[in-house]
Amino acid sequence: MNVFDSISDGFFNCLASSSNHRAYAGCLGAIYEQYSNAVSYRLPRTDIRDSLVIYLLQNHIELKEDGKEDFATGNDQANFIIRKFVSSGYIEEETDDTTFEKYIVMTDNGIALAEFLEKLSKPRRPEYSNFILNIYNRLKYQTKEQKSEPYSLLLRPTFEDAKALSSSLKKLSTSIKKIIETMLHEGSLVSLTENIIKYCDGEFIREYSRLVKQQNIHLYRNFITQELERLKGESFEIIVQNLINEEKIEKSEAEYRISEMIDSTKTFLHDDYNKIMEDIKQKINTYIRIAISRERMLRNKGFDLKGCVEQALQILIKNDDKNDEVFQKLFRIQSSEFIDTSSLYIPRKATSLTQNTENEYYELSDEAKRRQAALLQKEADNPYSKDKMKNYFSSFPESSLQVVENKDNMLSTLAAITYAKENGWNIASSDEYIQNNNFKMRKWEASRK
Numbered sequence: 501m502n503v504f505d506s507i508s509d510g511f512f513n514c515l516a517s518s519s520n521h522r523a524y525a526g527c528l529g530a531i532y533e534q535y536s537n538a539v540s541y542r543l544p545r546t547d548i549r550d551s552l553v554i555y556l557l558q559n560h561i562e563l564k565e566d567g568k569e570d571f572a573t574g575n576d577q578a579n580f581i582i583r584k585f586v587s588s589g590y591i592e593e594e595t596d597d598t599t600f601e602k603y604i605v606m607t608d609n610g611i612a613l614a615e616f617l618e619k620l621s622k623p624r625r626p627e628y629s630n631f632i633l634n635i636y637n638r639l640k641y642q643t644k645e646q647k648s649e650p651y652s653l654l655l656r657p658t659f660e661d662a663k664a665l666s667s668s669l670k671k672l673s674t675s676i677k678k679i680i681e682t683m684l685h686e687g688s689l690v691s692l693t694e695n696i697i698k699y700c701d702g703e704f705i706r707e708y709s710r711l712v713k714q715q716n717i718h719l720y721r722n723f724i725t726q727e728l729e730r731l732k733g734e735s736f737e738i739i740v741q742n743l744i745n746e747e748k749i750e751k752s753e754a755e756y757r758i759s760e761m762i763d764s765t766k767t768f769l770h771d772d773y774n775k776i777m778e779d780i781k782q783k784i785n786t787y788i789r790i791a792i793s794r795e796r797m798l799r800n801k802g803f804d805l806k807g808c809v810e811q812a813l814q815i816l817i818k819n820d821d822k823n824d825e826v827f828q829k830l831f832r833i834q835s836s837e838f839i840d841t842s843s844l845y846i847p848r849k850a851t852s853l854t855q856n857t858e859n860e861y862y863e864l865s866d867e868a869k870r871r872q873a874a875l876l877q878k879e880a881d882n883p884y885s886k887d888k889m890k891n892y893f894s895s896f897p898e899s900s901l902q903v904v905e906n907k908d909n910m911l912s913t914l915a916a917i918t919y920a921k922e923n924g925w926n927i928a929s930s931d932e933y934i935q936n937n938n939f940k941m942r943k944w945e946a947s948r949k
Contacts, residue, residue, distance in 0.1 A: 507609050508589035519564045523556075525617055527581050528590060530555040532614035535606060545582070545593065545602040552578035585610070628672075631665035636720040639727040650735050651742035651758070658728075659761040662768050669776045676783040680790060696791055719928060721769050732762050883908075884915035890923045892916035893946035904939035917944070924949050 514524040534551050535541050553574040555561075563577050582604065585591045590610035594603045606614075635658050638646075646653040682695060731739065736758065743754040864872065882888075893916060896903055903913045920927045925946050932943045 508587075510587060511589050511609065511613075514584060514588050514590075523561045523563060524581070524584070526559065526561070527552055527555060528585070528610070528614050529618060529621075531585075531591065531604075531606065532611070532618070541606040541611065542594070542603050545604050548591075548604040549575065549578045549582065552581055590614075628665060628668060631661045631668075632720055632724075635661050635724055639724060647735075649742055650731060651739045652746060655731060655739055655758065655761060658724075659765055662765045666768050666772060666776070669773070669780070673776060673780045673783065676780065676787060680783070680787050692791070692794055724769060725766055728762050728766055732759070884911060886919040886922060889916040889919050893920070893925055896946075898945050899934055899941075899943045904934060904936040904941060906937075907939075910939050910941070913941070920946065 515521045518524060530551055531548055534543060534548060556574055556577055563580065582591070582593075586593055589607060590613065592605045592607055594605055595601070596603060638654060638658060642654065679695075736755075739758050740751065740754045743749070743758060744751060747754075889912070892912060896913070903909050916923075917927055926949055927944055927946055929942045929944045933940055934943055
């Protein structure tokens with residue numbers, strides 16, 4: 501069914517072709533706000549009218565019409581807006597059969613439009629880690645009711661959470677592109693600095709930091725995959741029958757949809773998630789590089805060439821011989837027609853030896869050679885190299901006080917964590933700390949990839 505089959509013909513006119521579109525959008529939000537503390541989307545007409553009058557007065561709004569309506573008072577404007585919204589299908593007017601009092605009822609389409617406008621004006625980013633935690637808890641702690649209706653209470657909400665997380669991460673990745681595009685048009689160091697501060701203090705960087713810090717995907721991915729495989733194997737027939745009973749579709753279609761939901765969820769957790777996160781990381785690096793390049797360009801753009809001009813004038817004053825060839829080569833005014841840093845240079849003086857030098861030498865004994873070789877090898881040896889740290893976690897798979905006993909242990913641990921990914925280890929950190937003597941670090945756990 502097309503969306504225009506369920507809405508009135510003039511549904512979007514208030515927000516599109518009218519000169520009062522800003523006022524109408526605000527009034528729709530004011531009406532929607534009145535229902536926030538109500539038990540239903542049904543309130544007395546007088547309450548809605550008064551709320552519109554207050555909104556119009558507080559925001560100093562005057563409706564612009566062609567003179568057909570009399571807006572002598574605030575109530576006149578509010579009543580006009582109510583009639584306008586009724587004709588557009590945002591709200592409906594009802595009369596109580598007992599008290600004959602008029603009520604305003606917000607329609608489903610009006611509610612959806614008000615929520616959409618609020619979401620556009622005040623976008624709220626979800627907490628990404630909650631999606632994975634919800635999936636994990638739902639599959640980990642299954643109730644009898646969930647096991648009896650696995651499609652509607654297990655598989656479908658799991659699929660919807662994974663899809664919502666994928667969509668949210670893609671939006672997050674897209675928002676970085678807008679930040680980069682904004683930076684490319686920054687024309688001064690002040691505005692560029694404000695852009696960088698806004699980026700560092702903004703919602704994006706905090707959300708990304710929490711997502712990377714908690715690493716919920718990596719912690720729960722294997723368990724979620726195993727449970728999805730179990731549902732596809734042991735509970736497949738029950739899920740298919742559950743879907744058939746709920747949506748009245750053919751068995752073949754139900755089987756296809758169930759398989760598609762499970763497979764797409766697994767693909768996202770193991771493949772798409774890593775690709776999206778890698779794309780976000782690359783865009784962050786791009787942002788940083790552009791910020792540095794833009795700062796250098798703006799700084800050099802305002803560079804004062806006064807010092808270079810003064811040097812040129814000093815040379816002109818000191819050198820009276822206009823026929824000096826070296827002097828003539830300092831300037832290429834005839835070809836360049838202007839003086840700048842590229843057309844001005846000071847010739848280097850050729851270096852020459854003024855006296856002979858001699859160095860005494862003596863031959864080392866075999867023992868001295870061995871000692872010197874051992875000393876050079878010791879200086880060149882790196883106790884924290886990637887190869888030496890390869891099997892470090894075999895001795896300490898989990899964080900313990902032993903790794904912070906002394907400075908050497910602490911440095912070895914930090915080096916091992918640095919090379920962990922290249923050496924085939926996964927590191928999961930927590931918010932807790934371990935401390936011993938004067939050393940302190942986060943708790944961690946190492947596992948083979």
